[in-house]
Amino acid sequence: MGKxxxxxxxxxxxxxxxxxSVVLSYILPSSQIIAIMTNKFTAIKTLVITQHxxxxxxxxxxxxxVTLSFPYLYRSEIPGQPGKRLIIHNNSKTLxxxxxxxxxxxxxxDFIYRFLLLSHDPAQLLEMLKEVGINTDKVSxxxxxxxxxxxxxxxxxxxxxxxxxxxxxxxxxxxxxDYRFDFSDYIEFMEHAWYPFQIVYAYKGEIIEEYTVLxxxxxxxxxxxxxxIPLIRTQFSKSD
Numbered sequence: 001m002g003k004x005x006x007x008x009x010x011x012x013x014x015x016x017x018x019x020x021s022v023v024l025s026y027i028l029p030s031s032q033i034i035a036i037m038t039n040k041f042t043a044i045k046t047l048v049i050t051q052h053x054x055x056x057x058x059x060x061x062x063x064x065x066v067t068l069s070f071p072y073l074y075r076s077e078i079p080g081q082p083g084k085r086l087i088i089h090n091n092s093k094t095l096x097x098x099x100x101x102x103x104x105x106x107x108x109x110d111f112i113y114r115f116l117l118l119s120h121d122p123a124q125l126l127e128m129l130k131e132v133g134i135n136t137d138k139v140s141x142x143x144x145x146x147x148x149x150x151x152x153x154x155x156x157x158x159x160x161x162x163x164x165x166x167x168x169x170x171x172x173x174x175x176x177x178d179y180r181f182d183f184s185d186y187i188e189f190m191e192h193a194w195y196p197f198q199i200v201y202a203y204k205g206e207i208i209e210e211y212t213v214l215x216x217x218x219x220x221x222x223x224x225x226x227x228x229i230p231l232i233r234t235q236f237s238k239s240d
Contacts, residue, residue, distance in 0.1 A: 030136040030152045034129075035122040036169045042119050043193045045070050046222050050215040057208045070119045073227045074111045083236060090227045102238045105229075113181040116162075116171045117195060132176035133160035144172050145184075170194060178204045189216050 028036075049066040064085070067075045074089035083100035089111045096104035109132050116125070130136055134153045142151045144163050149172055153161030163173040174181045180203075183196035197213040225231065 027139050027141060028150065030139050031122065031126060033139065033150050033152065033164055033169070034126050037116075037164055037171065038120045038122045038125060040169055040194060041117055043190075044117070044195075044218050045119050046219055047118065047195075048217045048220050048222075049213055052212045052214055054210040054212075055208075056210065057206075063214065066114075067222060067226060068114055068118060069222050069224070069227070070115075071121075071124075072111075072115060073222075073224070074114055075226050086232075088227055088229055088232060090229050093229055095229045095233060097232075097236050100236055102233065102236050105233065105238075109176070110179070112176075113174050113183075113199070113201075116174065117183075129162060134162055134176060135160070141166065147172065168194075170196075180205075187213075190218060193218060 047066070047068040049068070050063060051066055052061065052063055054061045062078055062085075064076050064078050067073075072089065072091045074087070076085075076087045078084045083097055086095075086097040088095045089108070092107045092109075094104060094106065094108040094110055095102065109128070112128055112132060115128075126136055129152070136152055138152070138154055140151045140155055142149055142155075142163065148166040149163040150166055151161055151163055153159050153175075160176040161173070162171065162175075164170065165172055168186070170186055171183050173183065179201070182200040182202075183198075184200075185196060185198040186194045187197050188194050195213065195216055199211040200207060201209045201211070
């Protein structure tokens with residue numbers, strides 16, 4: 001009996017130091033990470049955001065209204081200046097108007113970063129991430145600005161990836177192609193609803209624009225004609 005007890009004690013002393021590393025080594029699959037993350041935004045069906053935009057590429061700053069609606073509807077415009085800078089995204093199409101001229105009218109994934117922060121179907125979002133080149137079969141842990149985060153995608157620095165805060169399950173960074181978006185300064189602007197009050201958009205390693213939320217309202221009724229690209233296209237001419 002004494003020998004058996006001594007053996008069990010010795011065995012426990014050997015196993016206890018190993019347990020923490022076994023527990024810590026378990027990493028959630030991307031499908032579960034995305035499901036938990038999207039659950040953070042289920043209360044947000046529409047958003048109307050007043051934001052301050054710093055256009056570092058053109059060295060100017062201005063306020064604009066961003067309107068978002070699930071699924072895949074985005075519109076930004078400078079209040080009181082119709083056609084000065086108007087961007088509309090509807091499903092997979094993007095229309096960009098600058099100084100009343102159409103400068104872009106094609107399919108794009110440019111606004112996937114905004115749709116991470118709305119009510120979303122996890123399976124659809126996972127497919128969108130795959131479409132922009134993120135390997136959703138690969139998940140690891142990393143550190144990002146002092147936080148431990150899940151890294152969905154390849155580990156090499158230049159790869160397409162999504163970083164999600166391990167504790168809060170909020171997106172911290174999205175990178176695909178030459179685009180990178182950093183999310184920070186999360187604020188609970190209504191009960192159980194969080195939003196990053198600072199977003200930084202970079203292209204090919206250069207910061208292009210910074211967005212700072214001035215005001216935000218959720219779940220207001222929204223006129224879907226605001227996102228009618230064919231209708232709005234007729235009001236403007238194409239850029240030379």
